[in-house]
Amino acid sequence: MPPVTWLHRPCKAIPACIARSSGGFVAAVLMLILGIGVQAQAADLPRVASINVCTDQLLLTLADPAQIVGLSPYARDAARSWAAAEARTYRRLSGEAEDLLTLKPDVVVAALYMKRATRELLKRQGMRVAEFDIARSIDDVKEQIRRMGDLVRHPDRAEAQVARLDAAIARARQAVARKRYRVLALSRRGWVSGDDSITSALLSITGLSNAAAGLGSQSSGFATLEAIVADRPDFILISDGRDVAEDEGSALLLHPALEKLYPPSRRLVIPEDLTVCGGPMLSEALDRLVAELKRVGG
Secondary structure, three states: OOOEEEOOEEEOOHHHHHHHOOOHHHHHHHHHHHHHHHHHHHHHOOOEEEOOHHHHHHHHHHOOHHHEEEEOOOOOOOOOOOOHHHHOOOOEOOOOHHHHHHHOOOEEEEEOOOOHHHHHHHHHOOOEEEEEOOOOOHHHHHHHHHHHHHHOOOHHHHHHHHHHHHHHHHHHHHHHOOOOOEEEEEOHHHEEOOOOOHHHHHHHHHOOEEHHHHHOOOOOEEOOHHHHHHHOOOEEEEOOOOOOOOOHHHHHHHOHHHHHHOOHHHEEEOOHHHOOOOOOOHHHHHHHHHHHHHHOOO
């Protein structure tokens, strides 16, 4: 395309030509043309609805606001969703098929572990359903970021998030170099994150060791207080550092035996919303892990 000539001064970009112009009418016409072009581009992008809290967060990070038809029932739950505050500005979906059939998004993103009947009903009605499995490794996380980026047609944003995650990994590896601490990720009622969890993936990729292996199981599951005490990891990793138990499930973490062995100086605290899902929030989880290790002198 030949350059636009404006007052005998060639320029290759229309906005630059507009900036030089003293003709308000011509400038307004060109700005209108540009606006129409932007609207046409936006109209070509798929409209997407999410019915899972993990796909919610991928969608919020990578899509244009106008592309988001609605989010899952738990999108605004701050305990589960890293993007809960942002999610409040979008329609809250029921998670069932009825409202999706009414809204008619171009794509529905869902989790494979959700109710199968809903997904199958949507497919029978001719809707495109993109299903995401649980991310259990950093490679899984990167693949899902890129996949969502392709779905919403913003692969550049996906690559930026992958690069951000790689940078956080590099920082964490540098911080824990030559410190092969054994860390036990411990949750309510004694739930321990095994090698099949994203928490374990975060520990291993930074050079830390998941102490769950010392409990005799490679997979996630419940451990007794006696087994946890006997395992003697260097640190326990928890999601809440408060010294008050809200219910019986969280009371185990404040048991006198654990409090004696694991005072605040031996507890690493990473909020649950940073590790429930595999996605862009893991960059913040890694930075938080580094900050916690510095806090306890690790």
